Amino acid sequence: MLSLSPRGTASDFWRYAAPVLALALTALITGALFAAMGRPALLTVTTFLITPLLATGGLEALLVKAAPLVMMGVGLSIAYRANVWNIGAEGQYILGALAAGGLALALPDAPGWVIVPLLIAAGLVGGAGYALIVAWLRTRFNANEILTSLMLAYVAQYLLVYLVTGPWRDPDGFGFPQTALFSDAAGGPRLIDGSNLHLGLMFAPLIALAAWVMLGRSVLGFQLRVMGQAPRAARFAGFDENRLIWLAMAISGGLAGLAGMFEVTGNQGQLTINLGPGYGFTAIIVGFLGRLNPLGVIPAGLLLALTYLGGDAAQMNLGLSSAITGIFQGILLFCLLGSDVLISHRLHWKRRP
Amino acid sequence: MPPLVELAGITKRFPGCLANDSVSLTIAPRQIHALLGENGAGKSTLVKIISGVLHQDAGQIIWCGTEVTIRDPAHARALGIGMVFQHFSLFEALTVAENIALGLGTARERVGLRDRIIAVSLSYGLPVDPDRVVHDLSVGERQRIEIVRCLLRNPKLLIMDEPTSVLTPLEAETLFATLRRLASEGCSILYISHKLDEVRALCDVATIMRQGRVVAHCVPREKTTSELASLMIGRDFLPPASRRVSVTGAPRLVVEHLSLAATNPFGTALRDVSFSVAGGEILGIAGIAGNGQGELMDALSGEILAPAADAIRLDATPIGKTGPHGRRRLGGCFVPEERNGHGAVAGMSLAENFFLSGQLRGVLARFGLIRRARTTDFADRVISRFDVRASGTMAEAKSLSGGNLQKFLVGREMLLDPAVLVVSQPSWGVDASAAQAIHQAILALAASGAAIVVISQDLDEIMLLADRIAVIAAGLLSDPVPVAEATREQIGLLMGGVASHA
Numbered sequence: 001m002l003s004l005s006p007r008g009t010a011s012d013f014w015r016y017a018a019p020v021l022a023l024a025l026t027a028l029i030t031g032a033l034f035a036a037m038g039r040p041a042l043l044t045v046t047t048f049l050i051t052p053l054l055a056t057g058g059l060e061a062l063l064v065k066a067a068p069l070v071m072m073g074v075g076l077s078i079a080y081r082a083n084v085w086n087i088g089a090e091g092q093y094i095l096g097a098l099a100a101g102g103l104a105l106a107l108p109d110a111p112g113w114v115i116v117p118l119l120i121a122a123g124l125v126g127g128a129g130y131a132l133i134v135a136w137l138r139t140r141f142n143a144n145e146i147l148t149s150l151m152l153a154y155v156a157q158y159l160l161v162y163l164v165t166g167p168w169r170d171p172d173g174f175g176f177p178q179t180a181l182f183s184d185a186a187g188g189p190r191l192i193d194g195s196n197l198h199l200g201l202m203f204a205p206l207i208a209l210a211a212w213v214m215l216g217r218s219v220l221g222f223q224l225r226v227m228g229q230a231p232r233a234a235r236f237a238g239f240d241e242n243r244l245i246w247l248a249m250a251i252s253g254g255l256a257g258l259a260g261m262f263e264v265t266g267n268q269g270q271l272t273i274n275l276g277p278g279y280g281f282t283a284i285i286v287g288f289l290g291r292l293n294p295l296g297v298i299p300a301g302l303l304l305a306l307t308y309l310g311g312d313a314a315q316m317n318l319g320l321s322s323a324i325t326g327i328f329q330g331i332l333l334f335c336l337l338g339s340d341v342l343i344s345h346r347l348h349w350k351r352r353p
Numbered sequence: 354m355p356p357l358v359e360l361a362g363i364t365k366r367f368p369g370c371l372a373n374d375s376v377s378l379t380i381a382p383r384q385i386h387a388l389l390g391e392n393g394a395g396k397s398t399l400v401k402i403i404s405g406v407l408h409q410d411a412g413q414i415i416w417c418g419t420e421v422t423i424r425d426p427a428h429a430r431a432l433g434i435g436m437v438f439q440h441f442s443l444f445e446a447l448t449v450a451e452n453i454a455l456g457l458g459t460a461r462e463r464v465g466l467r468d469r470i471i472a473v474s475l476s477y478g479l480p481v482d483p484d485r486v487v488h489d490l491s492v493g494e495r496q497r498i499e500i501v502r503c504l505l506r507n508p509k510l511l512i513m514d515e516p517t518s519v520l521t522p523l524e525a526e527t528l529f530a531t532l533r534r535l536a537s538e539g540c541s542i543l544y545i546s547h548k549l550d551e552v553r554a555l556c557d558v559a560t561i562m563r564q565g566r567v568v569a570h571c572v573p574r575e576k577t578t579s580e581l582a583s584l585m586i587g588r589d590f591l592p593p594a595s596r597r598v599s600v601t602g603a604p605r606l607v608v609e610h611l612s613l614a615a616t617n618p619f620g621t622a623l624r625d626v627s628f629s630v631a632g633g634e635i636l637g638i639a640g641i642a643g644n645g646q647g648e649l650m651d652a653l654s655g656e657i658l659a660p661a662a663d664a665i666r667l668d669a670t671p672i673g674k675t676g677p678h679g680r681r682r683l684g685g686c687f688v689p690e691e692r693n694g695h696g697a698v699a700g701m702s703l704a705e706n707f708f709l710s711g712q713l714r715g716v717l718a719r720f721g722l723i724r725r726a727r728t729t730d731f732a733d734r735v736i737s738r739f740d741v742r743a744s745g746t747m748a749e750a751k752s753l754s755g756g757n758l759q760k761f762l763v764g765r766e767m768l769l770d771p772a773v774l775v776v777s778q779p780s781w782g783v784d785a786s787a788a789q790a791i792h793q794a795i796l797a798l799a800a801s802g803a804a805i806v807v808i809s810q811d812l813d814e815i816m817l818l819a820d821r822i823a824v825i826a827a828g829l830l831s832d833p834v835p836v837a838e839a840t841r842e843q844i845g846l847l848m849g850g851v852a853s854h855a
Contacts, residue, residue: 217725219718222708230698235656236689237709238677 004345014343019289019300022335029331039318047318048310048328055313062305063201064267068093068259068279070204070301073286074211074294075255081215081292082224083231084248088134088149089256090280091156092127096257097264098160099126101271104186105168105179112185116199119186119265120258127257128250130156135249139242145249153280161273168271178272186265198266200259204301207255211294224248256280277308277325285333288340304329355418357382357509357541358403363412365398372398374565375412380510385532385542387556387573389549389585391641391810391848395565396545400512403543404436405429417509435503436512441495443487450483453502466505473504478531493524500531504540511535512543517551529555547585547641549578549849563587582845586812602632605804606773607666611659611673613652621645623652626830628823630773630804635795636833637819638808641848645828646777646808647690653775653806654687655680667773681713684772688763688779690808692755696762699751703743706750707732707765714769731768739764739790756783763791767798774798777808792818812844826850 014021030048031041052058072089079086086092099122107115133152137143161177170180191197215221227234227244234241263276286304290296311325356379365373373395380386390396401407403414405423413420416432423429429436443452450470454463470483479497487495496516503511513532517525532542532555546552552559552573559573561584569584576584606629613623623645630636640646651657652665659665659673666672667683677687687710693699697706708717708728717728732746739760743753750758763779779795780788795818799805808825809815815822816836823833824847831847 218722219712220721222705222723226698226701226709229700230694232691232695233698233709236654236677236687236695237712238655238679238681240676 002347002349004341004347007344007346011343014339016291018339018343019291019336022289022332022339023303025335025339026328026332029335030328033327037320043318044328047314048307051313051317052306052309055309058309060196061309062302064196064198065305065308066301067198067200067204068263068276069283069286069304070298071200071207071259071262072252072256072280072283073290073297073301074204074208075252076283076287077290077292077294077297078211078215078224079248079252080287081228082244082248083228084245084252085146086131086134086149086249086252087146087284088131088151088153088156088280089252089283090278091149091153092130092253092256093260093263093280094153094156094160094275095130095260096123096127097260097271097275098156098163099123099257100261101179101182101264102163102168104182104265107186108183110183110185112188115183115186116188119188119261123258123261124254125257127260128254130257131249131253132246134253135246138249139245145245160271160275164271164273170270179270181270182265187269188266196267198262200262200266203258203262205298207258208294208298215294220247256283282308282329285329285336288333288336307332356380356415357384357417359413359415360399360403361413361415363399363402363409363414365402365407365409371565373402373409376562376565376567377412378560378567378570380541380543381558382509382541383536383539384558385536385544385556387552387559388543388545388562389547389552389559389581390562391547391585391812394562394585396562397514398565399562400436400514400543400545403429403510404434404512430506430508433507433509434512435506435508435510437496437499437503437514437516439514439516441499443495443498445488446486448484448486449481449490449498452487452498453483453505456502457505462505469505470501473501477504477534478527479504491524493527496524496528504535508540510541510543512545514545515547516544517546517548525551547849549581549585549846552581553578561585578849579842579846582849583842585849586841586845602802604629605632605668606630606653606775606806607669608653609664609666611652611664613648613657613659615648616657621648621828623648624828626825626828628830628833630806632802632804633799634821635799635805635807635819637815637822637836638806638825638830639812639815639822639844639848640808640810640825642810644826645830646810646825648828649825649830650687650689650775650777650808654685654689678713681710681769684714684770686710686714686766686769686771686774688766688774688776690777690781692758692762693751697750697758700749702747702749703736703741703753703761704729704732704746706761707735707746711765711769732765735761735764735768738768739794740787756787759783760787760791763794767794771798771803773804773806775806775808778811779807779809780811780814788814812841824848 027045030044034044035041072093076086076089100119103118103122130152134145134149137148138145164179165177168179170178188199191201215225223239223244226237227239227241259279260275264271282304286297286300290300307328308325311328314320314324315322359379361377363373363376376399388396398407402409405426405428414423450467453470454466457463467483474481479501481494481497481501516528536542544556556573559571560567561569563585573581609627611623611626615622621644626649628636652659655675655677662671662673664673667680667685670683672680672683689696698709708723711731712718715731717724729746735741736743736746741761742757759781763776766774779791783791795805807815807818819836821833822836822839822844824831824844826847827850
């Protein structure tokens with residue numbers, strides 16, 4: 001019988017080398033998959049990791065996709081380090097987008113210096129507020145946050161569909177399920193004139209840096225880490241477990257809402273029934289690939305953004321199904337978590353007792 | 354009649370301690386044999402060797418006249434050695450029969466299992482219904498399942514590890530009747546306990562262990578409970594010369610009528626605990642493990658809040674409903690028994706671990722940020738003052754040996770200038786010189802006017818440090834008496850649960 005036993009000590013080298021190893025294994029496995037479908041195996045690497053960057057505007061597209069992933073990945077890293085498993089960032093992302101979108105529709109004539117800060121606040125409050133439902137269920141009824149946050153993500157999706165096809169539908173939109181376009185001011189300033197680079201691209205790395213300082217240097221970050229590593233020690237020190245759960249959910253939810261807000265106002269310019277390719281779930285992979293370290297989340301977010309572009313390229317150039325992005329990301333997470341298990345545990349054969 | 358099992362010169366050494374030192378004992382067929390001793394006397398090690406979990410370094414096991422090497426627990430079961438552990442391994446969602454089936458090895462053993470369960474339970478007076486779901490059963494009923502599971506294999510020797518620690522008195526009586534019946538039908542029983550009355554009532558022969566060695570074989574019925582107690586604890590008094598002259602001031606820590614329900618099924622409820630400790634005084638709380646020490650520690654440190662604020666007072670301030678943070682603000686410092694995961698975070702550096710409990714009293718945070726230089730400096734002082742062997746303040750707690758981490762944790766609280774220090778097992782797992790350093794620091798702290806509570810299972814340690822001693826047994830605390838007036842016999846009786854609670 002195959003059996004796992006703890007190694008006792010984990011190698012620091014492999015902790016950080018694991019993402020690289022996982023990426024290599026993913027290339028191998030998807031290569032085999034390509035070969036099975038009658039296409040050259042090496043095409044995976046070039047299609048997913050190189051072609052998108054060579055395309056016109058490829059870099060710009062990459063950064064626009066990476067921004068929400070990094071923001072959400074940072075928030076999730078903080079929550080996961082505290083042992084709070086928020087799986088529903090997708091729902092908080094949608095609620096942040098709805099709060100901001102609703103506000104932008106309600107104030108079409110507000111100047112930029114008024115509307116942009118309001119939108120940022122709306123995104124944060126929308127996402128955090130939605131996440132706090134999960135925190136309340138956990139602290140009040142001890143309901144598992146993995147289940148409740150995931151289920152609430154689907155509720156959010158239906159709320160979005162209802163609003164966009166119902167009360168918020170653009171009356172002049174020929175019946176399409178979408179709202180009116182937001183004002184130009186609501187889109188916020190561009191980092192480079194004429195480009196698609198919105199304000200969120202500047203926020204994402206700053207948020208990652210702030211989160212890194214918070215986790216490593218602040219009392220709050222210390223409390224969150226202690227609760228994640230040794231809940232008994234957190235009680236001994238006198239940290240309030242419920243307060244930390246509320247905070248971890250509020251931070252991860254707020255950052256997800258912020259990501260949703262920037263995506264709809266800065267990039268899409270209106271609400272539709274499809275607010276993105278599931279950034280909220282991909283952000284979970286980003287967090288783990290970045291080793292739950294806010295600075296590590298930045299390269300991880302860029303890599304996962306690249307797989308979205310690679311998936312598009314695979315559809316267009318090779319005629320593959322759109323499911324290919326999900327497959328690539330899924331295999332990557334699988335390989336990464338598998339490597340993590342093998343870093344901390346040894347696999348061996350054990351005689352049946 | 355030839356003996357069923359004979360142990361000769363069993364020796365087992367663990368790093369830093371001799372757990373069994375040439376232990377010999379003989380169990381006759383049909384005998385109920387008590388293995389009596391304090392925590393750490395070496396009972397569990399010996400039983401693990403008999404049941405194949407550990408292997409002895411030296412000595413022989415002679416089973417039914419032939420020398421055997423017991424390879425593993427399965428081999429022990431095949432020989433006819435059954436064991437009922439203190440904590441059960443049952444699946445709550447399954448029925449009794451399903452649980453028993455899971456414990457059996459092969460499909461052949463499961464044929465007609467239900468009928469056999471009923472037959473065994475009827476013939477030994479162990480009422481269990483094979484179709485009940487374990488979830489609904491009491492602790493006593495669950496123990497019966499474990500016993501039935503053993504009996505289905507027709508054991509020749511049944512080992513019971515502190516079986517009554519989880520039972521009500523009535524359930525215990527039922528158990529004794531069953532054990533007597535088993536013995537009369539040919540199954541020997543090795544009965545591990547520290548409860549003296551039980552051993553006298555039930556057992557034919559007793560082997561008494563102390564510090565890894567057998568100190569006596571006797572017939573417990575022929576001894577008084579006090580005689581057994583002093584055998585178990587040992588008579589060697591420490592010279593009273595080592596006692597310091599205590600200077601006591603006003604009471605600093607007062608506990609009055611503190612009752613707390615147990616927080617888990619294996620926990621102990623605290624029942625009407627009262628004591629007070631003055632400045633400059635050390636109160637020792639003795640007792641066998643699992644009699645409420647953990648709960649008392651949690652109640653004093655504020656991890657579990659008392660029902661009334663007035664139940665605990667620190668320098669006359671009611672703190673019963675104040676959390677650990679607030680108690681530290683008033684000068685409370687605590688060293689819990691468990692190091693990694695409770696007193697320290699294994700994966701964090703010593704500096705971060707200093708911050709864990711030192712944040713408030715060490716003023717280690719400003720504007721919500723950790724003052725790293727100051728924290729490192731404090732951790733460094735603990736390391737040098739208490740001779741902690743570590744690669745530095747950045748060493749992770751888990752990289753330290755148990756003794757060194759213990760020195761760091763005791764030293765951490767010492768450096769925070771406590772008004773009241775509550776320390777559990779201060780020298781547990783620490784070598785002699787380190788223990789001495791910790792003891793001296795505790796005495797010095799008391800001399801400077803702090804009130805100190807030492808909770809320990811090591812009676813020698815309490816005799817050495819404490820001015821007054823109280824014993825905790827089944828959640829009840831005896832009235833503290835001056836150490837100079839306490840006899841080991843009296844304390845042994847209290848530890849064995851022979852109540853004299855005034």
